[in-house]
Amino acid sequence: MNLPDPIKNFIHHFSKLPSIGPRQATRLAFHVIGSGKDEIDGIIKSLEGLEGMSICEKCFFVFLPQDKDDKLCEICRDKKRNSKLIAIVEKETDLISIEKTNKFNGNYFIIGSLQKNGVLGSEQKRRLEKLKAVIEKELGGQADEIVIATNPTTYGDFNAAILGKELKDLAKKITRLGRGIPTGGEIEFADEDTLGQALERRN
């Protein structure tokens, strides 16, 4: 049977989202229709809200600009934080997990999802150039420390090595999170204590 165009269009857009396939998107379409106009309007408004968010020019984290000239996220704007200490993370949720430990007072840099083939993607290369430019311009060419906070997995280690090589002249010290986190696990799922330990024991 032929699905009506509005459903096909919904499936088209939602099955492009991470972890949502065409089958789940189909089920979502029927669920959303059944949930009624008010609920759909709520979902639409929540999406419109996201359109007001910006991406930080310096670290690529998202933030809600207070006026149109805001280019930096709250963390990068915070003068009390140590901008000479930079943690490179793959994704926003990793940053959030690290922030929750209250044990890191540096800045962040979101490199984006790393590939598994040992080569940096074009988006990662573009962002890395940005990081290099920031270190050059704002830190006189050298950070005190760069923590490469990729997942402690085979691919995370592999990508950390690549990033370490790229950045070796741009930091006095390049570290990784201490292996308090079980090897093979993921940063996002570590409890706050384990992640805090890993920060303290970075080496």
Add this chain to the structure above:
Amino acid sequence: MNLPDPIKNFIHHFSKLPSIGPRQATRLAFHVIGSGKDEIDGIIKSLEGLEGMSICEKCFFVFLPQDKDDKLCEICRDKKRNSKLIAIVEKETDLISIEKTNKFNGNYFIIGSLQKNGVLGSEQKRRLEKLKAVIEKELGGQADEIVIATNPTTYGDFNAAILGKELKDLAKKITRLGRGIPTGGEIEFADEDTLGQALERRN
């Protein structure tokens, strides 16, 4: 750290959707922000499209009304279909799977997700009253056959027994899908041949 309100609001709405938890909703928020205004607008338009869909007064399937007086879906409106033969399914995706076999020429009735405790929910009761009223009014009190097409699982069997009891005086024959479908499986995932066989061998 405190997430910006637009992200919290997005998580609030999206984590209410089936199979999406708060963690996946958080990741979706960052993904959506990163995908840019055009993509967000596309998603919003696809949701607005769903607002134009209606739910059939007779069988509870969704349809796109051609004018505002349309109350019935295409299947219920189709005079060539046998309205005295009714398949009760849990969800829209089950209906779609059965339609794809091209072996069923009756009408459908979507009862909604059944509970696992052997009691019909209030929504199911409401819908069942609707079905009884339709059989009373349009079929003179008795359908030729009602196929109770719940999943061939323990709970599906259990709910089928409850529905069968409720409907026993309203159909000459009450059947279930033939067990060509592996017991313990789900209708939605059956291939079209298996499901077609199950329709032919219903008993």
